[in-house]
Amino acid sequence: xxxxxxxxxxxxxxxxxxxxxxxxxxxVMRSVVERYGYEEYDAPILEPLELxxxxxxxxxxxxxxxxxxxxxxxxxxxxPEMTPTVSRMVAAKRQELAYPLRWYxxxxxxRYERPQHGRLREHWQLNVDIFxxxxxxxxxxxxxxxDALLRxxxxxxxxxxxxxxxxxxxxxxxxxxxxLTDVQQQLTGKLIDRMNKMEPxxxxxxxxxxxxxxxxxxxxxxKLFELLKVKSLNDLPEEIKSKDEFKLLDTVxxxxxxxxxxxxEFEISLMRGFDYYSGIVFEIFDNDPSNSRSMFGGGRYDxxxxxxxxxxxxxxxxxxxxxxxxxxxxxxxxxxxxxSETDAYVVLIGDVYEAAQKxxxxxxxxxxxxxxxxxxxxADKQIKSAVKKGILYAIFIGDNEIADEQFTIKNxxxxxxxxxxxxxxxxxxxxxxxx
Amino acid sequence: xxxxxxxxxxxxxxxxxxxxxxxxxxxVMRSVVERYGYEEYDAPILEPLELxxxxxxxxxxxxxxxxxxxxxxxxxxxxPEMTPTVSRMVAAKRQELAYPLRWYxxxxxxRYERPQHGRLREHWQLNVDIFxxxxxxxxxxxxxxxDALLRxxxxxxxxxxxxxxxxxxxxxxxxxxxxLTDVQQQLTGKLIDRMNKMEPxxxxxxxxxxxxxxxxxxxxxxKLFELLKVKSLNDLPEEIKSKDEFKLLDTVxxxxxxxxxxxxEFEISLMRGFDYYSGIVFEIFDNDPSNSRSMFGGGRYDxxxxxxxxxxxxxxxxxxxxxxxxxxxxxxxxxxxxxSETDAYVVLIGDVYEAAQKxxxxxxxxxxxxxxxxxxxxADKQIKSAVKKGILYAIFIGDNEIADEQFTIKNxxxxxxxxxxxxxxxxxxxxxxxx
Numbered sequence: 124x125x126x127x128x129x130x131x132x133x134x135x136x137x138x139x140x141x142x143x144x145x146x147x148x149x150x151v152m153r154s155v156v157e158r159y160g161y162e163e164y165d166a167p168i169l170e171p172l173e174l175x176x177x178x179x180x181x182x183x184x185x186x187x188x189x190x191x192x193x194x195x196x197x198x199x200x201x202x203p204e205m206t207p208t209v210s211r212m213v214a215a216k217r218q219e220l221a222y223p224l225r226w227y228x229x230x231x232x233x234r235y236e237r238p239q240h241g242r243l244r245e246h247w248q249l250n251v252d253i254f255x256x257x258x259x260x261x262x263x264x265x266x267x268x269x270d271a272l273l274r275x276x277x278x279x280x281x282x283x284x285x286x287x288x289x290x291x292x293x294x295x296x297x298x299x300x301x302x303l304t305d306v307q308q309q310l311t312g313k314l315i316d317r318m319n320k321m322e323p324x325x326x327x328x329x330x331x332x333x334x335x336x337x338x339x340x341x342x343x344x345x346k347l348f349e350l351l352k353v354k355s356l357n358d359l360p361e362e363i364k365s366k367d368e369f370k371l372l373d374t375v376x377x378x379x380x381x382x383x384x385x386x387x388e389f390e391i392s393l394m395r396g397f398d399y400y401s402g403i404v405f406e407i408f409d410n411d412p413s414n415s416r417s418m419f420g421g422g423r424y425d426x427x428x429x430x431x432x433x434x435x436x437x438x439x440x441x442x443x444x445x446x447x448x449x450x451x452x453x454x455x456x457x458x459x460x461x462x463s464e465t466d467a468y469v470v471l472i473g474d475v476y477e478a479a480q481k482x483x484x485x486x487x488x489x490x491x492x493x494x495x496x497x498x499x500x501x502a503d504k505q506i507k508s509a510v511k512k513g514i515l516y517a518i519f520i521g522d523n524e525i526a527d528e529q530f531t532i533k534n535x536x537x538x539x540x541x542x543x544x545x546x547x548x549x550x551x552x553x554x555x556x557x558x
Numbered sequence: 559x560x561x562x563x564x565x566x567x568x569x570x571x572x573x574x575x576x577x578x579x580x581x582x583x584x585x586v587m588r589s590v591v592e593r594y595g596y597e598e599y600d601a602p603i604l605e606p607l608e609l610x611x612x613x614x615x616x617x618x619x620x621x622x623x624x625x626x627x628x629x630x631x632x633x634x635x636x637x638p639e640m641t642p643t644v645s646r647m648v649a650a651k652r653q654e655l656a657y658p659l660r661w662y663x664x665x666x667x668x669r670y671e672r673p674q675h676g677r678l679r680e681h682w683q684l685n686v687d688i689f690x691x692x693x694x695x696x697x698x699x700x701x702x703x704x705d706a707l708l709r710x711x712x713x714x715x716x717x718x719x720x721x722x723x724x725x726x727x728x729x730x731x732x733x734x735x736x737x738l739t740d741v742q743q744q745l746t747g748k749l750i751d752r753m754n755k756m757e758p759x760x761x762x763x764x765x766x767x768x769x770x771x772x773x774x775x776x777x778x779x780x781k782l783f784e785l786l787k788v789k790s791l792n793d794l795p796e797e798i799k800s801k802d803e804f805k806l807l808d809t810v811x812x813x814x815x816x817x818x819x820x821x822x823e824f825e826i827s828l829m830r831g832f833d834y835y836s837g838i839v840f841e842i843f844d845n846d847p848s849n850s851r852s853m854f855g856g857g858r859y860d861x862x863x864x865x866x867x868x869x870x871x872x873x874x875x876x877x878x879x880x881x882x883x884x885x886x887x888x889x890x891x892x893x894x895x896x897x898s899e900t901d902a903y904v905v906l907i908g909d910v911y912e913a914a915q916k917x918x919x920x921x922x923x924x925x926x927x928x929x930x931x932x933x934x935x936x937a938d939k940q941i942k943s944a945v946k947k948g949i950l951y952a953i954f955i956g957d958n959e960i961a962d963e964q965f966t967i968k969n970x971x972x973x974x975x976x977x978x979x980x981x982x983x984x985x986x987x988x989x990x991x992x993x
Contacts, residue, residue: 125867126608128650131634134602136647139661142598158922160900160929162947163577167569167680168603168636168666169624173561189604191626194670199566201603201636212571215563221946223933226574231603235629245602260911260932382915432560465595476695480817487593494595497695498658511656512597 133236133244140513143461145247148276148445149229152249155275159268161225161251166208168231172198174207187234201233205250205442206399206427213254213438214431222255222436241416241450251421252440254428259375261439262403262423263382266375269407269421269441270384276448277457283418286390287376287405290422292368293394296350300363301343307333311347316394318351356389375403399424405441414454419443466552467532468509469495470502472521479520482530482545486518489549493518510535516552568671568679575948578896580682583711583880584664587684590710594703596660596686601643603666607633609642622669636668640685640877641834641862648689648873649866657690657871676851676885686856687875689863694810696874697838697858698817701810704842704856704876705819711883712892718853721825722811722840725857727803728829731785735798736778742768746782751829753786791824810838834859838874849889854878901987902967903944904930905937907956914955917965917980921953924984928953945970951987 130136137145153163175184189201202208205228213220228250238244251268253261266285273283293315297308310333318326327348334344353359356373363369372389379387387405395404402423409418421441429435452458467486471479476497486493494514496505502519509517519531532548533540543551565571572580588598607625624636637643640663648655663685673679686703688696701720708718728750732743745768753761762783769779788794791808798804807824814822822840830839837858844853856876864870887893902921906914911932921928929949931940937954944952954966967983968975978986 126646126649126865127606128646128866130646131602131604131606132630132632134604136602136650137600138647138651139597139599142600145600146598157899157927160903160927162574162899163581164574165572165577165580167566167571169566169569169668169680171562171566189626189628191624193624195567197567211561211563211565212573214561215571216573221943223929223931223943225929233604245604256932258932258934264930264932378912430561431563464592464597468595477813492592492595494658494660495699496658497691497693497699499693508656508658 131244133238135243135245144449144458145445147459147461148448151275152229152272155272156227156251156268158271159225159264161227164209164212164226164228165230166212168202169199170202170208172200174211175200175203187236189233189235202230203232203234205230205232205248206397206424206440209250209252210427210438211431213436214428214433217428217433217436223261224254226254227251241447243446247445249443250440252438254436254438256439257437259371259403261437262375263378265421265439265441266379266387266405267382267384269419269443272443273407276452278451278455280384280386282410282455283386283451284408284410285379285384285387285405286393286408287372287387287403288390288393289368289372289403290400291402292372295366295368296363301347312394315351315392316396318392351391353391372403395420395422399427401425403439409451409454411454414450418447418451462556463513463515464492465494465512465514466492466556467516467518468505468512468514469493470505470517470519471496472502472519475521475525478522478525482520482525485545486549489545491549491552506535515555518548566679568673570678570680579884579893580880582894582896583883586710587664587707590707591662591684591686591703593706594660594699596662599644599647599661599663600665601647603637604634605637605643607635609646610635610638622671624668624670637665638667638669640665640667640683641832641859641875644685644687645862645873646866648871649863649868652863652868652871658696659689661689662686676882678881682880684878685875687873689871689873691874692872694806694838696872697810698813700856700874700876701814701822701840702817702819704878707878708842711887713886713890715819715821717845717890718821718886719843719845720814720819720822720840721828721843722807722822722838723825723828724803724807724838725835726837727807730801730803731798736782747829750786750827751831753827786826788826807838830855830857834862836860840876844886844889846889849885853882853886897991898948898950899927900929900947900949901927901991902951902953903940903947903949904928905940905952905954906931907937907954910956910960913957913960917955917960920980921984924980926984926987941970950990953983
């Protein structure tokens with residue numbers, strides 16, 4: 124029986140055309156985050172299971188990770204996210220590193236889940252983190268970077284909304300304003316996280332099941348439902364607005380708005396799944412009605428590095444997946460048409476492979492990326508091959524061309540042919556490349 | 559108990575300084591192979607186990623792979639090499655793809671083996687393959703690319719030797735010239751592959767154990783031992799030299815030598831481990847006595863794509879690992895000192911974070927990569943941080959600087975300080991970056 128040619132379920136083969144798109148996405152990521160002084164790091168895709176048991180949400184570890192026992196008896200996981208890894212790396216060199224530390228990475232991550240629209244088993248995720256800054260300048264910078272990224276792909280502020288909340292504010296609201304027990308806070312938080320995916324009646328029933336009869340009698344549930352209707356920080360009750368937890372978030376949103384990030388706003392239902400968030404959290408939503416969902420997000424997680432037995436380090440970061448990003452760019456018609464890295468296709472006329480080597484070498488030394496067709500096929504078949512590969516120019520080399528040192532260059536889109544010196548050809552092609 | 563901060567055994571954490579080196583290695587790879595018209599592809603790191611059972615050497619699959627059963631009951635492997643994957647991808651689009659097809663990838667690969675000098679459990683490997691060319695121009699081009707790569711890192715031909723052999727020539731020698739049975743050919747081939755790692759007496763004894771008494775009586779073993787002493791194709795017996803299998807290899811080596819690749823030579827003991835090679839094979843050896851070993855290699859494997867139930871495709875390729883490459887560059891003092899991607903470190907004087915935003919934004923828009931220190935620490939502590947990060951310039955911004963629109967730039971290596979307009983500072987830094 125012949126072997127299957129399919130890639131592993133829920134993962135993608137990157138044929139060159141698709142890989143070119145990925146490279147474009149990554150190169151924009153790199154140039155934007157490096158503009159803000161972030162340095163790239165990386166780590167092995169395998170990590171010990173313990174790393175995820177500590178602080179990641181339980182669902183991910185128990186149901187969605189690729190875990191196995193290696194030949195040495197170690198419980199290992201193919202990383203489902205990068206945050207535990209980067210925390211481990213910072214902890215390992217806690218004392219040596221210079222803060223603020225700005226790091227980024229574009230790892231591939233694996234989750235065992237049912238492949239669906241916008242969710243795959245393998246995806247790549249830009250991770251951007253700043254370590255060592257406790258004040259809100261770090262939160263603001265991270266959101267600025269996320270915003271600058273989308274704009275670098277050509278997006279405008281009308282296309283997306285940056286929704287913010289603060290875990291500390293929610294903690295205050297649940298624990299003090301509503302006076303819930305620890306367990307109730309936990310359950311209520313998870314329900315609020317899922318609120319927008321539930322029917323209102325279902326949500327209300329689930330909340331009421333969490334609350335004690337006395338709480339329902341005293342109207343705690345109604346108090347919560349009222350709060351959850353609030354669309355702006357201004358509309359929160361004065362009792363909440365007098366708290367530091369409120370002022371912090373209010374300042375961050377105002378400052379973002381002041382710095383032309385007009386699409387940053389408060390969203391009380393925003394919790395984010397992972398347990399490790401400890402402060403401001405944010406998510407960026409696509410405004411297009413056909414794709415109106417959270418694209419990516421992040422927040423402050425000051426506790427993770429400390430789990431490794433070193434002094435904790437204040438941390439803010441976000442992770443942006445390539446699948447959701449592509450979806451966003453597609454919906455908003457922002458995917459560029461990308462040129463082939465190959466500048467020209469050399470079509471050999473007759474049996475001149477060896478004789479053409481010098482000319483080919485010269486072209487390459489002048490900076491051209493050249494693919495040579497040595498199939499011995501007919502010229503029109505060779506040209507078809509070039510067109511299929513998305514290469515714009517063909518350069519013909521035969522005995523006459525080698526003798527005259529004049530080569531025919533053909534634009535395969537327009538069909539236009541011209542005969543020129545090698546230097547002239549190189550300059551025509553470089554002009555096109557730099558267009 | 560605190561979590562361990564160590565990376566998985568035999569794999570590497572890439573802190574930014576080390577990642578920078580990897581990025582340099584990869585960018586040279588990309589620019590060289592793209593100069594020859596190769597296009598980048600990629601694929602998932604997980605593949606079905608069957609893919610490797612088909613043609614990879616057995617030792618690797620049974621003892622050295624990371625295999626496990628996924629949650630859906632599939633037997634999967636973290637890829638130990640890229641060749642089966644790329645063959646799968648070509649087979650999947652056998653009819654649609656335009657030949658010759660030139661593809662490359664820089665995947666990470668995993669092998670469960672004892673970590674040792676130059677061998678790690680995770681490594682990255684440049685894979686370069688050309689599909690669809692049966693004649694030797696493909697073998698020659700692939701070796702040219704391998705050679706161009708090493709030279710692009712600054713290596714000279716004195717530093718390494720390209721050793722070649724041909725599986726077809728060895729097949730002829732073992733099957734016809736020595737008249738061995740199929741099993742004897744197989745065993746003898748494996749012994750020759752290991753010859754240079756064995757004592758001569760041990761090798762001779764092992765060979766004699768493979769041969770039948772009648773073969774030993776008729777001197778077949780001596781005939782083989784004589785052959786294995788041959789250092790040049792010219793010195794092979796005339797009977798062998800009259801064969802097409804000889805002429806093919808002879809032509810390839812001569813043509814490489816003619817094209818200034820003077821360090822290409824015949825090596826009769828070169829077999830290469832994988833079963834799938836079907837023609838010319840080559841390996842590149844470091845000439846430095848302290849590191850005299852095979853760095854990387856490749857060859858022709860015309861049969862792999864056909865295993866997927868499609869018409870076979872002639873293929874030649876090689877894989878170059880990052881660990882061996884780094885070792886080579888280190889031994890020959892070819893590792894460059896790399897500049898930080900961050901052009902300058904902004905030191906804020908006083909509480910000017912918000913007031914400085916405009917100047918910082920302007921610098922970034924003029925093309926500078928800037929890290930801003932908002933730690934609120936003393937200026938000399940901030941500068942220490944910049945030096946630790948390997949950033950050359952500091953730009954000081956305080957109230958006066960913002961009012962005057964003149965900023966102090968400090969070269970942290972020389973200690974030199976100057977006050978300039980933003981434009982002038984940008985041009986000083988860009989001059990340094992392009993040095």
